[in-house]
Amino acid sequence: MQDDLDDAALLRYSRHILLDGVGIEGQRRLRSASALVVGVGGLGAPAALYLAAAGVGRLILVDDDTVELTNLQRQIIHSTAMLGQPKVESARTALAALNPEVEVETLCLRADEAQLAALAARADVILDCSDNFATRHAVNRVAVQQRRPLVSGAAVRFDGQFAVFDPRQVSSPCYRCLFPEEGEASDGPCATFGVFAPLVGVVGSLQAAEALKLLLEMPGVPLGRLLLLDMRDGSWRNLRFRRDPACPVCGEPRQDK
Template sequence: MTDDQLLRYSRHILLDEMGIEGQERLLHAHAVVVGAGGLGSPVALYLATTGVGRLTLIDPDQVDLTNLQRQIAHSTARVGQPKVQSARQAIEALNPEVQVQALEQRADDALLDRLLPEADVVLDCTDNYRTRQLINAACVRHRRPLVSGSAIRFDAQISVFDPRQDSSPCYACLFDPAEAPEEAHCATMGVFAPLVGIVGSLQAAEAIKLISQAGPSLVGRLLMLEARQMVWTEMKLKRQPHCPVCGSASHRAAPSGP
């Protein structure tokens, strides 16, 4: 670690739970962030400031004026640019040491199967149910921890699904892939701007803990926030033996990845 890095990351290094060892794990880590909008913005920025060495950002959309109410990685000057390129500029301004791969495309099986074998953690910052299920299935296939967050109106939730742990449920244990709910989008439902910042910051925190080994993760717990009254609720989660994605039969048939 260089003198500049020791100074830049000194407040983390001072933490007994982190130290130089934890910071070095971050510097050598690769995080895949799917979605560069409301949740992906604070996720990407905090992972970058923390010193995660490689970030892969995936998002097919361009910055729109309506995004700026909550998507803090973007700016008025970058309206019309691809979100991943805009986010990369914001990251470079904060920490030019971070290597950023900006992929202006939708996440699909082929892309995730290419990226996940080299990833340490995956963060789902999307707002599409089918994509969420696709990301979860890829994480189970490649045994990569998934930090999942969502926010709409004044309601949000966050959890961690870690297929490296035999007892960990996956996203499909909680939400059946065959029973897609009616999609809720910010464009029609609205979203309380600070809410995505709260959830995205928590997602970044969970990813940082997973990489640095600074503390236990949210595996087996779903946190739900009702932001009007600012009330947190916790639900215990269990792995479902008949889950179509991580259940015993499907898990035995699927490749585990490296």
């Protein structure tokens, strides 16, 4: 990865550079940034593609799964040629073809909390694209501990949800403030109930958008809001929630950055 934007990079990112909220300095900031993407399935696929296309300098991808035929209905970063391969390696291949300037680090494992903490310490933003409550809560605890902004998404059937948490801000709630840890911890719901293919694209793209806004320090990040999407009629619900002072994860007093 080059230190500055050459002529090819200026052309590649020209549509971003034209934006008041980005410009050349913003594009340089993206190039020097790193994002941790936990899960490279339905949500992680579009999220990683857009982060790479936008020029985020380093992507750290974590997933212990392999590409299966049932994945290809919605996990657009993978292809038929990659069946049986680790998802992180399949994703690396696709991202290199899209934008060879982006550095992609891959870990084919189900990371425990200590491993996630070490990875989060090297990232500027975390995208939780996992498919089970246990991982989501582990990622949330790590985000709070490491004071890293977290962009969370979920999708099943025709229903999607999306939220952003920023533990650098005193007033920001965390994922545990919104959802208790008691719940289904397996990845069964998608396999059992199905998922509408474009739904994960919408939610994953939103995750990429908010991650980019966080990296660019743009205003308008929807903290303290849970966005719910019903793809049956294309409707959105916007629910506000507050930090829980008694939250076992983020309830201790914090200071703004």
